[in-house]
Amino acid sequence: MTNNIIISSALHLLLIIITALSLPFLAKKPIDLPPIISIELIQITDKTSIPYAPKAKKIIEEIKKKEKEKLVSEQAPPKKVKKEKPDAIPLPDQQKNIVKKPEEEKQNPEKIDDEIKQVSEFEKKELFDPNNIAALIDKSKEETAEVVKSDNKVTQSQRKSVISSGLTLNEEDALKAQIFGCWSIPLGLPYNEDLLVRIKLNLKPDGSIINSEILDHARMNKPGQGFYKVLAESALRAIRLCQPLRVPTTGYERWKEIQLNFDAREMLQG
Amino acid sequence: MKKIIFFIYVSLFILNWGKAWSLIEVDITRGNLNPLPLAVSPLSVDQNSKEKFKDLLKLDDIGAEISKVVENNLRQSGLFNPLDPKAFLQKPDIAHVKPRFEDWALIKAQALITGEVKIVDKKLRVEFRLWDILAGKEIMALAFTTVSENWRRVGHIITDKVYQRLTGEKGYFDTRIIYVAEEGLKTSRIKKLAIMDQDGFNTKYLTLGNELVLTPRFNPTNQMVTYLSYFKNLPRVYLLDIETGIQEVVGDFPGMTFAPRFSPDGKKIIMSFAKDGNSDIYTMDLESREVEKITNHPSIDTSPSYSPDGKYICFNSDRSGYQQIYVMRSDGSKVKRISFGNGLYGTPVWSPRGDLIAFTKLHKGKFYIGVMRTDGTGERLLTENYYQEAPSWSPNGRVLIFYRETKSDSAGKGFTAKLWSIDLTGYNERMVKTETDASDPSWSSLLTD
Numbered sequence: 129m130t131n132n133i134i135i136s137s138a139l140h141l142l143l144i145i146i147t148a149l150s151l152p153f154l155a156k157k158p159i160d161l162p163p164i165i166s167i168e169l170i171q172i173t174d175k176t177s178i179p180y181a182p183k184a185k186k187i188i189e190e191i192k193k194k195e196k197e198k199l200v201s202e203q204a205p206p207k208k209v210k211k212e213k214p215d216a217i218p219l220p221d222q223q224k225n226i227v228k229k230p231e232e233e234k235q236n237p238e239k240i241d242d243e244i245k246q247v248s249e250f251e252k253k254e255l256f257d258p259n260n261i262a263a264l265i266d267k268s269k270e271e272t273a274e275v276v277k278s279d280n281k282v283t284q285s286q287r288k289s290v291i292s293s294g295l296t297l298n299e300e301d302a303l304k305a306q307i308f309g310c311w312s313i314p315l316g317l318p319y320n321e322d323l324l325v326r327i328k329l330n331l332k333p334d335g336s337i338i339n340s341e342i343l344d345h346a347r348m349n350k351p352g353q354g355f356y357k358v359l360a361e362s363a364l365r366a367i368r369l370c371q372p373l374r375v376p377t378t379g380y381e382r383w384k385e386i387q388l389n390f391d392a393r394e395m396l397q398g
Numbered sequence: 399m400k401k402i403i404f405f406i407y408v409s410l411f412i413l414n415w416g417k418a419w420s421l422i423e424v425d426i427t428r429g430n431l432n433p434l435p436l437a438v439s440p441l442s443v444d445q446n447s448k449e450k451f452k453d454l455l456k457l458d459d460i461g462a463e464i465s466k467v468v469e470n471n472l473r474q475s476g477l478f479n480p481l482d483p484k485a486f487l488q489k490p491d492i493a494h495v496k497p498r499f500e501d502w503a504l505i506k507a508q509a510l511i512t513g514e515v516k517i518v519d520k521k522l523r524v525e526f527r528l529w530d531i532l533a534g535k536e537i538m539a540l541a542f543t544t545v546s547e548n549w550r551r552v553g554h555i556i557t558d559k560v561y562q563r564l565t566g567e568k569g570y571f572d573t574r575i576i577y578v579a580e581e582g583l584k585t586s587r588i589k590k591l592a593i594m595d596q597d598g599f600n601t602k603y604l605t606l607g608n609e610l611v612l613t614p615r616f617n618p619t620n621q622m623v624t625y626l627s628y629f630k631n632l633p634r635v636y637l638l639d640i641e642t643g644i645q646e647v648v649g650d651f652p653g654m655t656f657a658p659r660f661s662p663d664g665k666k667i668i669m670s671f672a673k674d675g676n677s678d679i680y681t682m683d684l685e686s687r688e689v690e691k692i693t694n695h696p697s698i699d700t701s702p703s704y705s706p707d708g709k710y711i712c713f714n715s716d717r718s719g720y721q722q723i724y725v726m727r728s729d730g731s732k733v734k735r736i737s738f739g740n741g742l743y744g745t746p747v748w749s750p751r752g753d754l755i756a757f758t759k760l761h762k763g764k765f766y767i768g769v770m771r772t773d774g775t776g777e778r779l780l781t782e783n784y785y786q787e788a789p790s791w792s793p794n795g796r797v798l799i800f801y802r803e804t805k806s807d808s809a810g811k812g813f814t815a816k817l818w819s820i821d822l823t824g825y826n827e828r829m830v831k832t833e834t835d836a837s838d839p840s841w842s843s844l845l846t847d
Contacts, residue, residue: 169559169846170541294422303424311429312508315477315823316567316796328421358566361530361537365508366429368532387423394427 295383299376306374311366313392314358325360325390327367333380335372340364343387363390431823433479434564435506438472440465440483441513441526442491450517454546461490461515464524467553468511468560470597471571475561475797476826481507494527499534507531511560515552522546526556528563538563550599555846570792571596574842575799576614576623577817579603580835584806584813591625593640596792596841598831604638613788616842617660623840624648624658624667635669637684648682649689656700657745662708668692670700670713679713679730692730703755704728705748705772712736712746712755712772723757725772736774741766745788748772750843751795754822758787758800767800767820780824793843797821799830801837 295303317323330338342360347353367373367388375383441461443451451460465483472478486493487501494512502510513526521543528538540559544552551572558569579592579601591604591611604623605611614625623638633655638645648658651671658669666681679692679702693699697717704711712725723737723746737743741761748755752772759766759779765786768779786802799819806813815837817830830839 169555294420295424300424304426304428307426308428309430311426312432312434313429314565315431316562316565316794355566358564361533362429363426365530365532366426369508383422385421387421389423389425391425391427392429395429395431 294386295376302374306370307366307388310370311390312362313395314362315396317355317359317392317396321355323355323359323392325356325363327360327363327388327390329367329373329386329388331373331375331384331386333375333384335375337367337371337373340367359390359392363388366390433477434508435479435481436472436509436511436564437481437486437502437505437507438465438469438483439486439488439493439510439512440490441515441524442489442494443515447515447517451515451522451546455549457549460522460549461513464513464515464549464553464556465511467550467597468557471554471557472560474597474828476821476823477561477565481505494525497529497531499529499531502529502531509560509564511556513556517546518543520546522549522552524552524556526559528560550595551845554595554597558844558846567796568794568844570794570797570841570844572845573793574616574845575817575830575839576604576616576842577801577832577836577839578611578614579832580815580837581607583809583811585809591623591638592832592834592836594832596830601833604640604643613657613838613840615657615659615840617664618662618843619664622660622664624660626655626658633671635667635682648684649687657702659703661704662706668702668704668711670702679711692728693726693733694730699724701745703747706750706752710748710772712748714744714746723755723770723774725755736772737770737777738774739777747789747791749791749795750793754795756789756791756798758789767798769798769822778824780820780822781818781827786818788838790839790841792819792841797826799839799841801839803837 554572561569655671
């Protein structure tokens with residue numbers, strides 16, 4: 129009798145152990161998932177490894193001290209380039225003086241690293257910059273354009289729209305159509321915020337850009353204006369991608385300065 | 399008198415001068431929605447690190463593998479067009495230090511991603527930079543260190559940062575999707591809970607398939623999942639801790655129970671179940687386990703979903719005679735119908751951005767996934783099919799994931815269920831890769847903010 133109870137108990141115990149080991153919901157094994165490891169992202173812009181001429185840094189620092197409110201010009205002003213002999217390769221230091229100034233102040237005054245990198249880039253551009261060569265040629269174009277202008281006949285209807293907007297409807301449509309094609313709209317922007325980017329351009333007679341200036345540039349680096357910055361950058365990309373812009377062949381004085389207002393709300397609302 | 403004439407003369411001159419020099423303004427209100435062409439240069443790896451990674455991860459070139467993850471993510475988003483690496487003219491290590499912008503512009507790239515991977519103290523250290531090719535400058539540079547097994551997540555994190563910098567909104571790539579994995583004939587389906595990265599990799603199964611599981615939903619912190627499972631033919635709501643694998647029963651509920659979902663703060667679960675023959679919406683406090691009745695109406699109220707601020711709830715109800723979408727305050731007051739189109743509306747889900755509600759619509763025998771504003775205006779149907787439902791939002795509120803089934807024959811053959819994603823434009827529709835058939839997806843929030 130006692131033996132039977134012991135055997136029965138042992139068998140029951142064995143059964144319980146087997147059940148506990150084999151049934152998954154009792155085992156509660158941890159699931160083999162890769163752990164979610166928190167990752168700390170570090171800004172490395174200030175540790176950038178991009179090489180630069182040591183002199184460049186000094187110059188940039190000097191420029192930073194002198195000028196704090198000047199705005200963007202993405203390309204060298206043609207006048208300064210014209211003075212240089214095309215076959216004389218300017219020294220990097222001289223170059224920086226010419227190009228760097230307008231570049232630095234507008235975008236990220238506080239980011240030294242970007243500026244340093246840009247210096248080296250611009251140095252390189254200056255050695256052979258197709259735009260600057262174009263500027264030399266454009267000088268002659270500009271003069272002839274003025275002569276042609278006087279000969280050109282403008283219809284009455286065209287005159288009307290010139291008075292109101294500065295460009296005829298056809299001219300304005302051509303310019304818009306060109307920029308529409310170049311502007312990749314950042315689709316993540318909120319459609320219900322005041323996001324209008326106004327960019328002033330100084331143009332050469334062939335429509336290429338001497339410089340571009342974001343009129344609300346101060347907003348670019350303000351905290352909480354990330355969307356504005358993204359929109360402004362996309363607009364600048366569109367302008368650069370599109371140049372030379374489709375401008376009228378005549379009346380350079382009329383459109384040598386032009387303001388483009390980029391507004392994506394209509395597109396973002398779908 | 400002379401003074402007055404002089405003043406008028408000067409004024410006229412100034413006015414005229416101003417007119418002659420007024421700045422021409424042109425409004426640019428349209429652009430293109432073409433994917434932005436960009437180059438993802440393979441991340442450079444030094445020889446020593448390459449060998450070590452090869453031993454650790456069995457990958458020949460971890461830099462190229464991470465770049466592929468980034469490239470694939472960006473392509474899937476529909477907003478970017480990663481260019482073919484065969485066209486790249488510059489070596490990855492040099493491009494990362496000083497890109498030749500002219501070369502990259504030549505292949506029509508508007509942005510460039512470069513990077514470097516190293517092994518430091520047996521850990522993976524990544525450094526990456528984003529360059530604006532047309533402006534000729536660096537616009538972002540970040541570095542981080544993580545365990546080497548995490549290398550796919552490295553690609554997702556890089557994509558998130560690039561996406562945010564170029565589009566203005568947060569990414570959705572370093573995320574996971576939980577879903578119901580299905581196998582077998584339609585008449586005898588085995589259903590398991592499964593979790594994977596948003597790109598379909600690293601699939602893990604969380605249950606064994608011996609119980610029917612339905613509607614898994616992430617909580618806002620990602621570590622917990624709530625889902626419905628049948629135990630002895632009774633619906634039970636479970637909580638599952640993904641990290642530990644421990645699951646607990648929240649409660650047995652009578653009758654039909656549907657779609658438990660977390661509140662935005664993760665402290666409550668909202669669901670519908672039938673009590674005394676009537677289906678209403680209830681919340682349960684996870685700490686005190688107190689149940690509160692939110693709706694009290696003789697109609698069938700189901701599929702509740704909180705607004706991201708927790709102040710409102712959308713749900714569907716047939717109180718008007720047909721199943722439609724309603725919005726109410728989170729205490730159950732001020733119930734307002736918002737859907738008025740033809741057909742039946744179901745599974746409303748509030749967008750994480752708070753501006754839209756996604757839904758499934760049944761009209762003339764077809765199923766649609768659509769979105770509408772929270773006041774019911776601006777309804778847009780994004781996709782149409784034989785059978786599809788259960789949309790779930792990506793954490794940035796731009797993409798929806800849902801499942802789609804095909805017809806089966808009378809024996810249950812020919813039936814498939816797959817996950818699909820579509821973005822708010824309605825053009826970027828893609829099948830999401832899963833190991834098995836899949837249904838009821840739920841998208842987590844970002845693992846790294």
